[in-house]
Amino acid sequence: MSTNDGPAICNSCNAVISGRIVKALDKKWHPEHFTCNTCHKPIDGAKFHQHDGGVHCVPCFAQHHSPRCHGCGEPITDRVIQALGVSWHAHHFVCGGCRKELGGGGFMEQAGRPYCSSCYADKFAARCHGCAKPIVDKAIIALDAKWHRDCFTCNKCFNPVTDSTFSVLDNKPLCGKCA
Template identity: 90%
Template structure:
């Protein structure tokens, strides 16, 4: 067993009393310091970044990603969307303000929207019922239609033939024409 003194990795002097062990090295408590604020790092929590050590507050303030919603550092779960970082509680629908949680969303002018708000605000409208079209559409008579709304103006059956007649800019099936 060796009685050789423990040497500080910072000042190369022997350490007597309390020893800080970090990064496989030994330090005087006052010499294990944050590279940003230069204060001793108290406790066992610190971050390594660009070859240096940083106390938790300095790392959060200077090196954590910033939330696109509020501008504050993100120290917990980060949502990456639309090319930026968000706190989970700030990644919300541009319409109803509901948290999107990193799941599916639609984008309009750089803002995220839930599918319901996107459909309500931005989707094409059906010429038959005026509701948003979020799935396949029939394009006819210079308009878009839900498949179920493209019906004969006389018998109300779906118009499924490639050719049909038109009366008052409404489809008429071959049987009723």
């Protein structure tokens, strides 16, 4: 038992299709009638996009419906990075300091720009009063300054000051033993 659906009818013009048939969206079309809703040219090849009830060729979809990269303004047709409330090409989502790609990993934000943790610490973190390097974890706040725990040392014996009370000589800490 063979099933013959009869002649192929074009979804666009309702005429019989003789010759090449385009099958898409569970319908049949004359090749010249399966067209992009944006540029109205026939969609050549098997790739197209559906959007808002219409079909679009790949270039028109990219130009008019793909998200735009915040870095370059061009359409994003591959992997999209969503960060800081906007879309990015992966290769444009880079550290504002070293320009290294941030990918999907962690980053810090300053004034709307992403930074890797190293550049963020170098540019924006508080500086230790003892060594002048960035403080990226817990800090000791004493003598109107911030210190790394290991940098807050006695000015005489150079051991870390760990007691909650200490003495001060020339605006520098002294441990209880040396005071």
